[in-house]
Amino acid sequence: MSYSVRIADLPTHERPRERLLDVGAANLATAELLAILLGTGQGRGKLSAVGLGQYVLSELSRHQREPLDVLRDVTPAELMSIPGIGPAKATTILAAVELGKRSFRSRLEVRALVDSPQAAASALSADLMWQSRERFALLLLDETNRLRGTQVLTVGTDTATLSSPRDIFRTAIVQRATRTIVAHNHPTGNLEPSTNDLYLTRQLLQGAQLLELPLLDHLILGNGDFRSLRETTDLWQQFPQGDMG
Structure with a gap:
């Protein structure tokens, strides 16, 4: 059976949004940052947003690849080939990656x-x-x-x-x-x-x-x-x- 788990239903220490507000984005794990973008977790069993974030990272790291390196140039099709990632979640991740690139680039381009x-x-x-x-x-x-x-x-x-x-x-x-x-x-x-x-x-x-x-x-x-x-x-x-x- 497949269903989703809302972040609000998780214990406080497992809520990445609350943790970001409490300790800052720089102190969150990559899976937690992805969880915020994904919003809810979907898959077989009780998979939280953080769990889905961890699963996405594990899929990106296949073939000994560094997942953040893959994210820099990942395509919508590659993201949507991961179970639990549809067009909405894929475009959210891609938009966040592009914003990060542009923010970094703008610091160099002043x-x-x-x-x-x-x-x-x-x-x-x-x-x-x-x-x-x-x-x-x-x-x-x-x-x-x-x-x-x-x-x-x-x-x-x-x-x-x-x-x-x-x-x-x-x-x-x-x-x-x-x-x-x-x-x-x-x-x-x-x-x-x-x-x-x-x-x-x-x-x-x-x-x-x-x-x-x-x-x-x-x-x-x-x-x-x-x-x-x-x-x-x-x-x-x-x-x-x-x-x-």
């Missing part, structure tokens, strides 16, 4: 000065550093290297992503950027640029000169580290773009 590869990697870390599939992103700057925003342009497979100079420069122009940095991630953690990475960088540097829209760097990120192609290749000597600092 006109931060991007004057080094390290600063650029920090601004892009939330979008690229720990992703399981390759992503190509654009960092948009003003004339003083202040951050205007970041944008993920493409998401690829486990090992490759596609991007085009046309889309990159169009986005930069539409967003009124006067300088840019491009970046992508290598999910394997190997930061060595591929032949395609170098070819695309050369194309972008040539286009940036023609458009008078300087490309300050191309970063490769992965597994907590990054590589600056400006610092590790001679491409910027071949196609000067102006200073990073």
Whole structure:
């Protein structure tokens, strides 16, 4: 038999909403935070919201995956494949994850000065550093290297992503950027640029000169580290773009 248990019916110490008000969100377990989003628990037997939260985490951690890593890029279909998660609960979780991403990103985007590869990697870390599939992103700057925003342009497979100079420069122009940095991630953690990475960088540097829209760097990120192609290749000597600092 399947039925639900309301949070209000649980003992006080098992009520995650009350615990959040009492001790703060930072002190709640991940399963409790999920329980608040889920509202009620559903399944076989007497499964509470906290129990459903724990069950969701266990499902996300299958195949030795870190559940919070999975949540960053989980799809509605993946969530709804978990018993007890329908469209309403799936969309609630996805909305909360996206709000968290945007909140984190907004802290980095308050006109931060991007004057080094390290600063650029920090601004892009939330979008690229720990992703399981390759992503190509654009960092948009003003004339003083202040951050205007970041944008993920493409998401690829486990090992490759596609991007085009046309889309990159169009986005930069539409967003009124006067300088840019491009970046992508290598999910394997190997930061060595591929032949395609170098070819695309050369194309972008040539286009940036023609458009008078300087490309300050191309970063490769992965597994907590990054590589600056400006610092590790001679491409910027071949196609000067102006200073990073």
